[in-house]
Amino acid sequence: MRRAHLFVLSGLLAAIGCGFFLYKLFALGFPLQPEQRTDVWRVEVRLQFEAAGGPVKASLFLPHGTHDVVVVDQSFVSPGYGIVTEPQPGRGIRAVYSIREAQGMQAVYYRAVVQPARLKDAVSRDPAPAVQPSPLEGAERVAAESVVAAARQRSSDAATFASLIVEQLREPPKGREAAFLLGPQPTSRRIAVTAVQLIRFGGVPARMANGIVLAPERRDAQFAHWVEFHADGRWRPLYINDADRAAPHQLLPWWRGNMPFAELTGGALLKHDISTSRSYELATQAALNQQRALERKLVEFSLFGLPLQTQALFRTLLVIPVGILLLAILRNVVGFKTFGTFMPVLIALAFRQTGLAWGVLFFCIVVALGLAVRFYLERLKLLLVPRLAAVVIVVILIIAMLSVLSFKLGLDRGLSLGLFPIVIMTMTIERMTLVWEERGAREALEQAAGSIAVGALCYLVMNLRMVEHLFFVFPELLLTVLAVTLLLGRYSGYRLTELFRFRVLAR
Amino acid sequence: MMSWLRTRTLLKRNGVLGINRRNAQYMLPYNPRSAYPLVDDKTLTKQLALKAGVAVPALYGVIDIQQQVRTLPRLLAQYTDFVVKPARGSQGDGIIVVTGRAHDRYVCADGSHLDGHDMGFHVSNILSGIYSLGGQADKALIEYRVHFDPVFEAVTYRGVPDVRIIVFRGVPVMAMVRLPTRVSGGKANLHQGAVGTGVDMATGRTLTAVCRGAIVTEHPDTGNPVSGIQIPHWDTLIDLAARSYELTGLGYQGIDIVLDRDQGPLMLELNARPGLAIQIANQAGLRTRLEKVERALPGLRTVAERIAFAREQFAHVGPIEGATSARARGSAGNEDSDRP
Numbered sequence: 153m154r155r156a157h158l159f160v161l162s163g164l165l166a167a168i169g170c171g172f173f174l175y176k177l178f179a180l181g182f183p184l185q186p187e188q189r190t191d192v193w194r195v196e197v198r199l200q201f202e203a204a205g206g207p208v209k210a211s212l213f214l215p216h217g218t219h220d221v222v223v224v225d226q227s228f229v230s231p232g233y234g235i236v237t238e239p240q241p242g243r244g245i246r247a248v249y250s251i252r253e254a255q256g257m258q259a260v261y262y263r264a265v266v267q268p269a270r271l272k273d274a275v276s277r278d279p280a281p282a283v284q285p286s287p288l289e290g291a292e293r294v295a296a297e298s299v300v301a302a303a304r305q306r307s308s309d310a311a312t313f314a315s316l317i318v319e320q321l322r323e324p325p326k327g328r329e330a331a332f333l334l335g336p337q338p339t340s341r342r343i344a345v346t347a348v349q350l351i352r353f354g355g356v357p358a359r360m361a362n363g364i365v366l367a368p369e370r371r372d373a374q375f376a377h378w379v380e381f382h383a384d385g386r387w388r389p390l391y392i393n394d395a396d397r398a399a400p401h402q403l404l405p406w407w408r409g410n411m412p413f414a415e416l417t418g419g420a421l422l423k424h425d426i427s428t429s430r431s432y433e434l435a436t437q438a439a440l441n442q443q444r445a446l447e448r449k450l451v452e453f454s455l456f457g458l459p460l461q462t463q464a465l466f467r468t469l470l471v472i473p474v475g476i477l478l479l480a481i482l483r484n485v486v487g488f489k490t491f492g493t494f495m496p497v498l499i500a501l502a503f504r505q506t507g508l509a510w511g512v513l514f515f516c517i518v519v520a521l522g523l524a525v526r527f528y529l530e531r532l533k534l535l536l537v538p539r540l541a542a543v544v545i546v547v548i549l550i551i552a553m554l555s556v557l558s559f560k561l562g563l564d565r566g567l568s569l570g571l572f573p574i575v576i577m578t579m580t581i582e583r584m585t586l587v588w589e590e591r592g593a594r595e596a597l598e599q600a601a602g603s604i605a606v607g608a609l610c611y612l613v614m615n616l617r618m619v620e621h622l623f624f625v626f627p628e629l630l631l632t633v634l635a636v637t638l639l640l641g642r643y644s645g646y647r648l649t650e651l652f653r654f655r656v657l658a659r
Numbered sequence: 660m661m662s663w664l665r666t667r668t669l670l671k672r673n674g675v676l677g678i679n680r681r682n683a684q685y686m687l688p689y690n691p692r693s694a695y696p697l698v699d700d701k702t703l704t705k706q707l708a709l710k711a712g713v714a715v716p717a718l719y720g721v722i723d724i725q726q727q728v729r730t731l732p733r734l735l736a737q738y739t740d741f742v743v744k745p746a747r748g749s750q751g752d753g754i755i756v757v758t759g760r761a762h763d764r765y766v767c768a769d770g771s772h773l774d775g776h777d778m779g780f781h782v783s784n785i786l787s788g789i790y791s792l793g794g795q796a797d798k799a800l801i802e803y804r805v806h807f808d809p810v811f812e813a814v815t816y817r818g819v820p821d822v823r824i825i826v827f828r829g830v831p832v833m834a835m836v837r838l839p840t841r842v843s844g845g846k847a848n849l850h851q852g853a854v855g856t857g858v859d860m861a862t863g864r865t866l867t868a869v870c871r872g873a874i875v876t877e878h879p880d881t882g883n884p885v886s887g888i889q890i891p892h893w894d895t896l897i898d899l900a901a902r903s904y905e906l907t908g909l910g911y912q913g914i915d916i917v918l919d920r921d922q923g924p925l926m927l928e929l930n931a932r933p934g935l936a937i938q939i940a941n942q943a944g945l946r947t948r949l950e951k952v953e954r955a956l957p958g959l960r961t962v963a964e965r966i967a968f969a970r971e972q973f974a975h976v977g978p979i980e981g982a983t984s985a986r987a988r989g990s991a992g993n994e995d996s997d998r999p
Contacts, residue, residue: 484679533780536787586752586789592851644680651666656872656939658669 158642162635169631182625185618193221193266193366194429195373195404201419203254208418211248213362213407215264221366221404223264230260242359244407258419266366266404288349295329300354310356310383317350318343318379318390340392344377345410347390357382361389362413363405366428373426375413376403455627463624468501470623473633475500475610480640482606487649490603491583498576499607500614508611512604514554515577519600521550522581523588530585544578674944676935681911685949689828689910690931697907698929701746701800707906713899714925716742716803716917723798725786728779734801735765735778742805743782745790746798751846753790755781756804756819768817769845805925808918810891814838814854816880818845822858822896822916822924825933825945828956829904831897831969832948834858835940836865836890841880854878855940856885861974863893869940895924897969901962903929913937948973 176182199210214237215223228235233249240246249260288296299320307313321343324330333346344360351358358381364373379390406413416422455466475497482488490496503511525546529539551574580603588596613619623629651658670677676685697703708715719741720734735741744754755778756768764772773781784790785799811820818839825833835855839845842852849855854875857866868875868885878885890896896916903914903926913933916924938945951972952959959965 487678533776535783536789595850642683644677644683646667646670646675646677647679648663650677651663651670653872654670654675654935654939655666656869656874657673657675657942657944658666659673 155642158638162638165631165635165638169628169633169635172628173626173632176626176628185621191268191430193404195264195266195364195366196427197262197424198426199249199260199262199414199422199424201258201416201422203256203258203419205253205255206418207250207252208254208258208416209248209250210258210260210414210416210419210422211246212262212414212424213243213411214245214247214262215266215363215404215406216244221266221268224267225265227263228261229263233260243409243411246407254419288353292333295332296350296353298329299333300350303350304354310381311388313354314351314356314358314379314381314383314388315390317354318347318392321347321350322392341375341377343392344379347379347392348410351379351381359387359408360410361405361408363403364426364428366402366404366430368428368430370428371425373428375406378403380408455624467620467624468504470627470630471614471620472497472501473630473637474619474623475614477633477637477640478610478613479606480637482609484640484643485645485647487647488602488606489599490606491580491599492603495576495580496603496606497610499603500610502576503607503611504615508608511611512608515604515607517554518547518550518577519581519584522547522577523584526581526585540578540582543581544574547574547578547581670944674947674950675938676945676949678935680946681935685827685911686932690912691908694908695931698909698912698931699747700798701744701748701928702798704907704929708926711902711906713902713906714922716805716919716925716927719801719803721746721798721800722782722786725783728782728786731779731782732775738801740804742800742802743778743785744800744802745785746800747788747791747795748785748797751848753781753785756845758804768819770817805917805927806920808891808920810888810918811836811838813883814878814881814885814888816841816845816878818843818847819917821847821927822890822918823933823937824896824900824914824916825937826900826903826912826914827949827952828910829901829962830952830956830959830965831860831900832952832973833937833941833943833945834860834896834900835937836888838868838878838885840870840878842871849934849936849940854885855936856888857941857943857975858890859975860897860972861970863890863896864888864975865890866975867940867942869942872939874942891918892924897966898962899924899926901965901969905962907931 177184195215197212199212201208201210214226228247228249230249232254233251236248236250238246238248247262299317303313303316303320307316320330321334321338324334333350334342338346341360348358348360358379361378361380362375363378365376367373376393378392380387381390382388414422414424455463455470458466476494479490479494479497483490499511499515502515505511506514522543526539526543529542534542580600584596584600587599646654697707702718702721705715705718719738722728722731739760740758742754742756745752748754755765755773757765757773758768759766761772764774765778766772782799785797788795788797791797805819807815807819814820815838820836820838823835823837824831835857837847837849838854838856839847840852840854844851847853849869852871854868854870856868858864859866865886865888870879876884876886899916900914903912904910907929909929909931911931911933913930915927915930917927919925935945952968955968955972959968
């Protein structure tokens with residue numbers, strides 16, 4: 153009964169822990185590896201114009217991540233200007249900078265931070281537009297009818313039809329209808345506009361999409377244009393440039409339709425330039441940046457919602473249970489002998505400050521010197537509390553001396569020695585002398601060696617970057633640790649050392 | 660790795676009890692937390708024993724607070740020999756056995772001499788909790804020094820030999836005699852190097868002897884054989900053990916009994932966490948016996964029935980290993996010094 157209860161409880165805890173862990177790992181995209189990084193793009197738009205002296209209204213489209221990239225942060229820098237953003241269904245989002253009075257050269261800025269999208273948010277949110285009557289007339293109309301008819305004959309559905317049209321326009325045979333429609337030396341914008349006209353002419357809703365290619369350190373980014381057609385309830389892209397086709401995740405969609413990027417009233421000489429730059433960010437941060445509303449709440453109430461300094465504290469705090477679990481295993485399954493119950497974990501924490509080799513060295517020196525002092529004090533026949541106090545004072549003195557000494561010798565490791573838990577060291581020395589006197593040097597050294605060995609093992613595990621990262625990003629894993637610890641509480645098998653101890657009975 | 664697994668299987672087959680199983684399956688379920696102070700504080704144990712009419716070493720005095728340390732010489736002046744021990748000590752730590760006096764100094768059982776200051780310091784240390792479990796403040800007991808029965812004199816190096824009996828729910832399940840050696844410093848602790856011998860529960864004769872994990876036939880210091888010694892008053896001892904269950908209510912406990920020349924068996928202390936070395940001394944696993952008791956428990960109502968069950972079920976059968984085998988003598992005795 154008691155056993156079943158325990159198994160159910162542990163199973164439940166482990167399931168909750170693992171469940172949350174898997175949810176955060178796969179659904180929220182928290183990284184499993186500490187060093188995972190992800191691209192983060194910064195896009196900056198500068199709008200320059202000459203103001204005429206009266207009210208000025210400058211408007212521009214804002215990037216509108218839909219396909220493979222999302223805009224996680226944006227800011228407007230424009231001294232004195234009022235800013236209004238207005239979504240324009242089917243086209244994008246427009247920002248309007250306005251001011252009552254402006255004179256001379258003006259510059260307003262827009263900055264956005266863009267990341268590869270984790271949630272594949274399809275374009276389908278925009279409704280399909282009604283098919284408008286084609287504006288084509290005369291010879292163009294005849295040419296268009298001919299191209300569309302040819303493409304329709306060779307296609308099976310809207311998707312193949314649209315891509316056939318784009319293919320024909322991309323490489324028009326000389327002197328044929330497609331070449332006539334495009335005119336001489338067509339730009340990619342011209343191809344896109346024509347393709348949209350032709351696809352619409354064929355009865356399939358289509359529109360032009362404009363965006364920029366995200367390139368590292370680009371000062372003057374140009375807009376790229378491609379075609380989107382509507383089929384099966386969603387918009388699908390058709391790229392015109394081979395480069396865009398190869399790397400759609402590098403394309404930041406900006407707005408739809410063939411309206412100009414920026415418009416201005418009350419001024420002249422409008423020009424814009426767009427620069428892009430790339431930086432890396434820890435994937436954790438990137439994951440945090442793109443939560444949806446509910447997920448954002450979850451994150452806010454997690455450790456990431458804490459101030460940075462407190463976060464650093466928790467990074468240490470959260471690995472302690474791992475050390476404690478290891479300690480429990482080493483004591484109850486292996487059978488290590490240590491001073492105190494959790495002292496080795498505290499020693500391991502101290503090692504985190506000094507590093508393992510130096511930590512063990514300093515620990516041995518301090519304990520050995522402390523022991524010597526303690527044995528000397530023994531002759532003075534002091535009472536327990538004053539004697540403990542005296543040992544603490546001496547331990548602090550020893551640590552101070554060691555720090556100065558190692559600094560003078562150029563070993564900067566010594567400086568972190570002061571963080572050693574002094575009281576713990578003192579208690580170690582006190583316990584060790586007692587064991588030394590009562591049970592002999594052998595037992596005392598055995599326990600001291602056991603404490604250091606367990607401390608070192610705990611340090612090695614607790615200091616793994618992977619462990620620290622896992623438990624900080626996924627603190628729910630502690631529930632799993634708790635479950636294992638609970639199960640360990642009912643482990644009634646032999647300890648490894650007992651196999652040696654009772655070996656004469658193994659007959 | 661393979662040999663580990665093999666050892667594990669063999670130990671399991673022989674019913675050897677490990678510390679994890681002792682804690683999880685016997686101590687936790689059968690020893691109520693509230694009963695621990697009764698055995699952890701030896702003054703309480705003594706009071707209980709006196710109330711129940713169980714013989715214990717007479718209590719000369721208790722030092723509770725630091726101020727009383729000054730009265731110590733006056734208290735001790737009445738006695739030539741006595742024992743000073745912490746009330747909450749564990750594993751024999753902090754015990755001073757004074758056997759006599761020489762020029763104002765106390766002569767201890769281990770041969771050392773202490774003056775009045777040393778004794779006062781030792782008592783102060785006891786009061787400050789140096790020897791107690793968990794370091795709580797403690798009391799110092801001054802009590803009758805046991806003049807041990809000559810039966811073990813030939814196989815004891817200083818110190819007091821005692822008999823440890825494990826009692827499970829009122830049934831004595833296993834016993835051993837602990838004989839101090841020079842290595843153990845006069846202490847009757849096996850892990851400090853004392854000799855432990857198994858005991859035939861039916862007759863009270865000592866069986867195989869073990870010292871530092873190896874089978875021995877003779878006491879390492881005195882050279883006398885340790886197996887086959889009849890413990891006097893065995894009936895009383897086993898009766899004391901069986902009754903100790905009602906004393907404390909601890910289902911799994913160890914009782915330490917000393918044999919006094921004049922007063923017979925005296926209960927020294929009870930232990931709620933008795934060690935497992937007794938299995939090595941007896942060359943037998945505790946688990947087998949404990950499980951036997953668990954199965955038979957509904958039929959064991961009276962103390963007499965429990966004693967009868969123990970004597971019948973846990974009697975030793977077959978020859979005593981070590982005592983008769985010359986081969987065992989040769990190999991076990993030289994185990995530490997033998998270098999191929």
